[in-house]
Amino acid sequence: MINVTKTFLPDKAEYIQYIHEIWDRVQLTNNGPLLQELEKQLKEFLDVQHLYFCTNGTVVLQIALKALRISGDVITTPFSYCATTNSIIWENCTPVFVDIDPLTFNINADLIEQAITPQTTAIMATHVYGNPCDVEKIEAIAQKYNLRVIYDGAHAFGVTYKGRSLFSYGDVSTCSFHATKVFHSIEGGAIISNIPELHEELHLLRHFGHRGDEEYRFAGINGKNSEFHAAMGLCNLPHVPAIIQARKEVFELYDKLLNWDLLFKPELSQDIEYNYAYYPVVFQSEAVLKKVQAALVAEDIIPRRYFYPSLNSLSFMPRTYACPVSEDISVRVLSLPLYVGLPQDDIERISKIINKNL
Incomplete structure (x- = not known):
C-alpha cells in the first residue's frame, strides 16, 4: 500500500x-x-x-x-x-x-x-x-x-x-x-x-x-x-536537509509527469526556500476528484482530501460565513503521496492513473 x-x-x-x-x-x-x-x-x-x-x-x-x-x-x-x-x-x-x-x-x-x-x-x-x-x-x-x-x-x-x-x-x-x-x-x-x-x-x-x-x-x-x-x-x-531534498525530487517528478492542462496546484510565494511538505492538486470538479481517488484506491494508493471540508461549513461553528473560494477548492483538492523513499516507478504509476482519469 x-x-x-x-x-x-x-x-x-x-x-x-x-x-x-x-x-x-x-x-x-x-x-x-x-x-x-x-x-x-x-x-x-x-x-x-x-x-x-x-x-x-x-x-x-x-x-x-x-x-x-x-x-x-x-x-x-x-x-x-x-x-x-x-x-x-x-x-x-x-x-x-x-x-x-x-x-x-x-x-x-x-x-x-x-x-x-x-x-x-x-x-x-x-x-x-x-x-x-x-x-x-x-x-x-x-x-x-x-x-x-x-x-x-x-x-x-x-x-x-x-x-x-x-x-x-x-x-x-x-x-x-x-x-x-x-x-x-x-x-x-x-x-x-x-x-x-x-x-x-x-x-x-x-x-x-x-x-x-x-x-x-x-x-x-x-x-x-x-x-x-x-x-x-x-x-x-x-536529517532534515536530506529529507527536504528527497521530497523536492518527488515534487519535481510529479511536476513533470502530471497533465497540467486539466489540473492546477497552489502557486508558491516568491522569495522562499520551500520544504515540499505536501503535493496538492486541484481537479476540474469534485466528480473528477472522486473518480481519480477511486482509481488510485483500487491500486492500493491512498491520497488524502486535505483540506476538506472548508471549515466555515462545519456544523459546530458559532457563526455562518460564506467563503466561496475555499468551499470550491476544498471539494476539488487532493494531496498525493509524498515521502522520502517513494520509488520513481510508483510516482510514474500514480501520475499515469491520474492522467488517465481526468
Whole structure:
C-alpha cells in the first residue's frame, strides 16, 4: 500500500542509545536534558530566539491565544486543519472566517480589513502546505488596528521567506512535529515567540503556570513533552536537509509527469526556500476528484482530501460565513503521496492513473 505519507525513521540504534540514557537518568519528562538540548538545536536550526517544545501542534495554538490574552473575535482561514479553529473555540473566542486567495490558498489578506470589528483582537492565519501567507500585508493591517498575529505554521518547518525563518514573522508562530510532518518527534509541536517579554510566560504556560513546588504564578496547562519524544527529534533533526531534498525530487517528478492542462496546484510565494511538505492538486470538479481517488484506491494508493471540508461549513461553528473560494477548492483538492523513499516507478504509476482519469 502507498499511503499519502510515510513517517521518516532514523537509525534504530541511535534512538535506542538515547533510550538507554533516559533509563539511566530516570528522568522521563519535566524539562529534561534531552528536551533542553532539542530546544537549543531547533533554535539554531531555525534561527529563532525563543522556542518551546510542547505536546503537539494544537496545544501550542491554545497557549499562543492564552499568552497574548486574546478574546472576542479572531480572524482566521477556512482552509486549514480543524485544529486551527478548534483552538480558537476552545479558548472561548469566536472564529471569523475570511476567504482564501485562489492562487496560494492562504487567507486572502485583501479581505481581512473589511472583516475587522471592535470585537476583533487577533488574526490567526495558516501557512497552507508550508506556503507563506502575505506576511507584510497582514503585519500592516495588524499594526493599523492594533491586532495580534498568530501564524499556524504546522506545515512550515524549515521554510524561509526573504532569507528569514517563516517562524520569525508575526507575534507568535507555532509548528507541529507530528509523525507525518517533514520534521517529527512522533508527537510534538513548538511555539515560537518574537516578543521577548513572553519568554517566561510561555515557559510557564506549558508547565501548569508554576516553577518549583511553591511558586505558582497563574493557571497554566500541561503542555510539556517527554524525553522520549525529544530523543526522536534529536535523531531526526540532522536529517532534515536530506529529507527536504528527497521530497523536492518527488515534487519535481510529479511536476513533470502530471497533465497540467486539466489540473492546477497552489502557486508558491516568491522569495522562499520551500520544504515540499505536501503535493496538492486541484481537479476540474469534485466528480473528477472522486473518480481519480477511486482509481488510485483500487491500486492500493491512498491520497488524502486535505483540506476538506472548508471549515466555515462545519456544523459546530458559532457563526455562518460564506467563503466561496475555499468551499470550491476544498471539494476539488487532493494531496498525493509524498515521502522520502517513494520509488520513481510508483510516482510514474500514480501520475499515469491520474492522467488517465481526468
